[in-house]
Amino acid sequence: MITYEKITKSEAIKTYITRADESLAALGYTEHSFSHVMHVARMAGYILETLGHDARTIELAKIAGYLHDIGNLVNRKDHSQSGAVMAWSILNDMGCDPGEMATIVTAIGNHDEGTGVPVNAVAAAMILADKADVRRSRVRNQDISTFDIHDRVNYSVQHSELTINEEKTQVTLTLSVDTQYGSVMDYFEIFMQRMILCRKAAEKLGMKFRLVINNQQVI
Numbered sequence: 001m002i003t004y005e006k007i008t009k010s011e012a013i014k015t016y017i018t019r020a021d022e023s024l025a026a027l028g029y030t031e032h033s034f035s036h037v038m039h040v041a042r043m044a045g046y047i048l049e050t051l052g053h054d055a056r057t058i059e060l061a062k063i064a065g066y067l068h069d070i071g072n073l074v075n076r077k078d079h080s081q082s083g084a085v086m087a088w089s090i091l092n093d094m095g096c097d098p099g100e101m102a103t104i105v106t107a108i109g110n111h112d113e114g115t116g117v118p119v120n121a122v123a124a125a126m127i128l129a130d131k132a133d134v135r136r137s138r139v140r141n142q143d144i145s146t147f148d149i150h151d152r153v154n155y156s157v158q159h160s161e162l163t164i165n166e167e168k169t170q171v172t173l174t175l176s177v178d179t180q181y182g183s184v185m186d187y188f189e190i191f192m193q194r195m196i197l198c199r200k201a202a203e204k205l206g207m208k209f210r211l212v213i214n215n216q217q218v219i
């Protein structure tokens, strides 16, 4: 049986993640390497575990989280679809069960706000985990004077946390934003589409989505 641990030990997959991130660095994008994909894996697992999903579904969500951005190796555009196809090939070679591959491929292929739809619980958990990973340490550009809007927004986020309430009716993204570097408007300019997708993902999981910025509920 394919496990998250086995996937994270694969040297081939490590190469794809590293090289995909190198392409994004060349394009001036924020960090999409091990720190990001392992964070997504962990958070997707946390969401499904908190909601009482079975252990195997949680494992598949973590695998999908780890693999979700490898499509950036092909091209940033449509990277969710190319990544899904790459994941299918990798997992097929490892002898993964077709039904489990189907779950992983669907989640990867639906994680991006352009075309992604939270079609099932694993896809929904991954969308929430991915879109919530906003933090200063993802900014590579060291020169504040040349920051673009993505750098400004990520750099301005001092703390971000995704939590589910005890009743399991609400998932909340809480951000502490240092407005010295980016305004809350900047945040909305690039995150509006992502937040709409997060709302749909939360609904798929039977929850409401809330966004709290600097102690104020904005969604």
Ligand SMILES: [Fe+2]
Pocket: 068, 069, 079, 080, 111, 112
């Ligand atoms: Fe992505």
Ligand SMILES: [Fe+2]
Pocket: 032, 036, 040, 068, 069, 130
């Ligand atoms: Fe991502």
